[in-house]
Amino acid sequence: ETGVTQTPRHLVMGMTNKKSLKCEQHLGHNAMYWYKQSAKKPLELMFVYSLEERVENNSVPSRFSPECPNSSHLFLHLHTLQPEDSALYLCASSQDRDSFYEQYFGPGTRLTVT
């Protein structure tokens, strides 16, 4: 595997379900990010991890819970979601958070909440 991978690619869940999204980066980067992309809207930054420490929680509802067990893996745990949470969830990584480095994105997980 190369670059940034995400699983699953598609997920349909009911509002009472609990599920998790997984992201893995194979680039040796130290920073990882979760973004939400809704139709016709700019990407919204949700969480940032730098060296496994959460450094940003961008006013995201508590029904989204991130986890970063090591610098290569990032999870987004989902529970009791709302239909408006349906979107494309993108994971990204960069070499470092504080320096000027471009972010590389995974293919995303298309989430539908019914």
Add this chain to the structure above:
Amino acid sequence: EDQVTQSPEALRLQEGESSSLNCSYTVSGLRGLFWYRQDPGKGPEFLFTLYSAGEEKEKERLKATLTKKESFLHITAPKPEDSATYLCAVQAQDDYKLSFGAGTTVTVRA
């Protein structure tokens, strides 16, 4: 607060018909401006980084330019495979976060 506005929202081109996309930005000290390409159902793919006004970068049929208030992505003699959504993002000097525009969706017809 940083702001990024992309125009037009959508652009339909005939193969070979050159055009430009605009990214206007407001930021308190620009650290860098990024261009990404996003195909349907996929994540954004990094294209260019521009650091200062006057800078230009090229990749195949794409050329990105930067001024103090805006960036242009020029598509020269586009082909159908250039069809995608093009995203612009800025990073401020005192911040590590990227602020994205909503994108321009380009459709190139054969």
